[in-house]
Amino acid sequence: MSIKRSLIKHINNVEEYLCALLLALFVLLLFVQIVLRQLFQYSLPWGDEVATYMFVWFAYLGAVVAAKMSAHNRVTFHFSFFPPIVKTVSETIADLLWLVFNAFFVYLSYDFVFNKMNLFWKSQTTGIPMKYFYMILPIAFTLMSARILWNLYLRLFKGVDALDPETEELKNNSKNNSQQKIQGEVS
Numbered sequence: 249m250s251i252k253r254s255l256i257k258h259i260n261n262v263e264e265y266l267c268a269l270l271l272a273l274f275v276l277l278l279f280v281q282i283v284l285r286q287l288f289q290y291s292l293p294w295g296d297e298v299a300t301y302m303f304v305w306f307a308y309l310g311a312v313v314a315a316k317m318s319a320h321n322r323v324t325f326h327f328s329f330f331p332p333i334v335k336t337v338s339e340t341i342a343d344l345l346w347l348v349f350n351a352f353f354v355y356l357s358y359d360f361v362f363n364k365m366n367l368f369w370k371s372q373t374t375g376i377p378m379k380y381f382y383m384i385l386p387i388a389f390t391l392m393s394a395r396i397l398w399n400l401y402l403r404l405f406k407g408v409d410a411l412d413p414e415t416e417e418l419k420n421n422s423k424n425n426s427q428q429k430i431q432g433e434v435s
Contacts (some may be wrong), residue, residue: 263312265393270309274302295374296319301371301381315395317409336403343400350393357385 281295327335369378402408
């Protein structure tokens, strides 16, 4: 694999890496908090608050990863009854509406974080300005929009339909079950 492909692969997975890091850190922090409380009757004054903020960032970045994998909860079962062109058009319209919502939310959250949020709002225990914790809102919805646009591009111009991992697993299981049934009938 070339260096360029490797770099692109790692950049493409940056949200997943950040999610894994945040998950590991906030679980570790909460574990340390539990051990400190149970064994030493002490807790880090900032531990729970920072773990909460890490969890919020984890959740929003997880939504970006779900958009990348087309794994968001949405009703698409009825599209399977449509002809392929109607299915593609319907999914495209749904994704475009999702993009409009995301763009509006990016605007609102950016306006809130940079224009309406008081500069003196600080985290109670760390003293960090709250603006940095709320930055995940415009960041996540912008990244989610980029992932939706990329999936639209793949679907419309490359003919690649991004399947969420659960759908792929179901297809693989049904294929394996069919093969096992055929092998059982042959035996």
